[in-house]
Amino acid sequence: MTITFGRSAALSGRTVLCWLAVAPGAGWAVVRLAGLDRGPLVQMLAFTPYALLGSLIPLVLAVALRRRWPAAVAAVTTVALLAAVVPRALPAPQPTVDGPELRVLTANLLAGAADPRAVVALVRDARVDVLVVQEFTPQARTELDRLGLTDLLPHRQLNPMDGTPGSGLYARHPIGDGGVRQLRGGWSFTQAYATVAVPGAPTVRVESVHPAAPYAVDQVPGWRADLAAQPAATPDGPLGILAGDFNATLDHGPLRALLRTGYVDAAASVGAGLTGTWGPYDGDPIPPVVIDHVLVDRRIAVRAVEVHPLPGSDHRMVLADLRLPSAPHRM
16 A cells, blocks of 8 residues: 555656646747737747747656656647747748849947947948948947948938937938938837838838837837837838847747738748847847847848847847849830
8 A cells, every 4th residue: 555655646746747847838838829928928938949949858858757648738839839930940932033132231239339340341241232220329420431331331321329229221222211210119219211222123111120128027018119110011012121129039929910011031031040149249148039130021032141240249230132123114
């Protein structure tokens, strides 16, 4: 009797252990798939790719201990997270277009602390056509010009400001209809925008994106408001590109809602959507996450996306090599 009771208690203990291990991942999957990114869950969801890796541990544990139902729930959790994350690592079919190339670079300058030489060098070496910058200061503008950015990208729509609100757009080709939008989500970030006239292609509107960061629970409403205020795609109208520091990953519902209007995440569309762009690059012990994006109209083909270091910033630069549709022929 004592032996039987002891064996039963051990089995019950193993079952409880398995359920305790499985529950956090299962809850994470529910929050992610149901779009329940509210309050403190917003920051948590940014690390969903790591949760996918972590979900393997309770699965292995439940299988090893032969706990059938915990193993089943753990397996469903892993599959659900795989479905959410893995598509970013798989290239998707691109639209067939034969227009000119457009190379777009985005860089968060960390209130002007980033090394301007790295930015100008990449613009020159990669033959960047459009550069958008966030946290753009008057000193950063002066240094970029001193290093020759004016000669490389002579057309510009700039709003340098002290601290973090500033924004800028530089272009190789002529621009028009430019301006600066003031966001209202708490940090009062600004976003420079303009329509770029690329020879041989329809005009394309480009905006430097920088919504508020959800660094605390009381900042989440402003973050959601700023993301909701981003210009939607116009599938039957002009081409559009949004590039910058979105302070959101593809695991955040507001960014996915913006994509559904007719954008494609450039990095994810070529299987590069899991390369971190923010985190440990200024020394903070934070696992890298992907919050810098180039969103392009679905009619634009993405050829490649690269992530480049930016000394002095906690972000990395994102370079998207795009191909635009051809301009319609006029009779």
